[in-house]
Amino acid sequence: MFFELPQDSVLTNRRRFIAGTLAAGAALTLPWSRRALALGPNGKLNIASFGVGGMGGADVNSVAAHPDVVMTLFCDVDSNILKGACDKYPTAKPFSDWREAMANAMGTFDAATVSTPDHSHAPIAMSCLNAGKAVYCQKPLTHSIYEARMLREAATRAKVATQMGIQGQAKEGRRDAVGKLMSGRYGKLVGVHIWTNRPAGWWPQGQPRPEGSDPVPESLNWNCWLGVAPERPWKKDTYNPFKWRGFFDFGTGAMGDMACHFFDTPTAGLGLGAPISAMADVEGESNDEWPSAETVTLTFDGGTIGAEKTFQLKWYDGGRIPSATVSPHLPKDWKPPADGADGGMLVVGTDATVYHAYNGETKIFPESASGNFPMFKLGPLNHWHNWVDAAMGKGSTAANFDFAGPMTETVLLGTVAARFPGTELYWDAKAMKVTNLEAANAFVKPTYRAGFKVAGLDC
Secondary structure, three states: OOOEOOOOHHHHHHHHHHHHHOOOOOOOOOOOOOOOOOOOOOOOEEEEEEOOOOHHHHHHHHHHOOOOEEEEEEEOOEHHHHHHHHHHOOOOEEEOOHHHHHHHHHHHOOEEEEOOOHHHHHHHHHHHHHOOOEEEEEOOOOOOHHHHHHHHHHHHHHOOOEEEEOHHHHOHHHHHHHHHHHHOOOOOEEEEEEEEOOOOOOOOOOOOOOOOOOOOOOOEOHHHHHOOOOOOOOOOOOOOOOHHHHEOOOOOHHHHHHHHHHHHHHHHHHOOOOOOEEEEEEEOOOOOEOOOEEEEEEEEEHHHOOOOOEEEEEEEEOOOOOOHHHOOOOOOOOOOOHHHOOEEEEEEEOOOEEEEEOOOOEEEEOHHHHHHOOOOEOOOOOHHHHHHHHHOOOOOOOOOHHHHHHHHHHHHHHHHHHOOOOOOEEEEOOOOEEOOOHHHHHHOOOOOOOOOOEOOEOO
16 A cells, blocks of 8 residues: 555545545555566566666666566667666667567567657557556656557556556655645645756757757667657757757656656645646747746646635746745745755645655645644555566556556646647546647647557557
């Protein structure tokens, strides 16, 4: 279980209430039905990793540290990165093209990690799910709303263990924050404010499309790196290995990068459903990159979780942060503390405000209300090993696709709004459609480049 609840009837009743408002099988609070994978003769879980550099390398190391794991296949478009990973884990067979790996080595692994740029998450993860493999996929789960919906449905059909890479939700501070929100001791919900320091200092955004081209390095399979995205020439020090996050075609900007690390807490703790509208205020517009800074307002039907008729969740990035005036409980000179610089969240209620930082710290304002919130008995939880264990039939994952899929849809609706700044987009979640601006629907579902289409994704 995500955390152990105290014997408190108010909290227990709210937990039941939230469980009823979340999508079926909400991962942070409920077990999820999935089948254990058949293991090899050695009783180990054979794992393939797609993307083994950067965060992909961290995922490989974390998964491989499980005593019941054998790394059997590595795939990366950079031959230098691939060689380094295979030298470290010599049991893994190398591939540079994930399509070749799927066609020729599907029988060599039981489960897969997907830690590529955002635009390649869905086609690789879907290929694995189609073959009945357990999947660990980095956040955001997908590059588009449509892909998130399809992956969630595919995971339900496959009945395998899935996990999205939001490792922070396994930490005690995050789990404590979820419990505090579940308690409802903040009163009636007024609004939520979430911010990050990205992209400033991490990668560029808000710049025009690069001109010209450079020779592709011999070590890079550029065609496969582009994958489903529209073709464009390679430019040195522009896209890979990390700056891709700022480009429309490859990443999902600061919101896609960081919002999943925060939205899990109010999604689980408040029982957020799908938003009914989204609107963005941006600066640094571009024809090729996400804005350099933005404030995205997502409006929800508050009646579904005991708030006002509607309430808003506001997202801030690019140096923007909420002011102390968003809550009557904050000191007038309040600012996010420096040790929570990667971002934070304010959940404002009528009786109290819950502040939760990226580093796991949680504070209650006013301080006098702190004693009203429950404490939790929290044990250790390894995010990666949680997925491995679940794939082997031991327990449930804490961020499975049944939870991560709808949450990713919410995050990505914000990125759609960023393409139409100043226009409130009205959202029909069931139909996956913006109802008042047809042009926005072109960004709900992608079109894949020829040669990279995958069964189960009508792109």
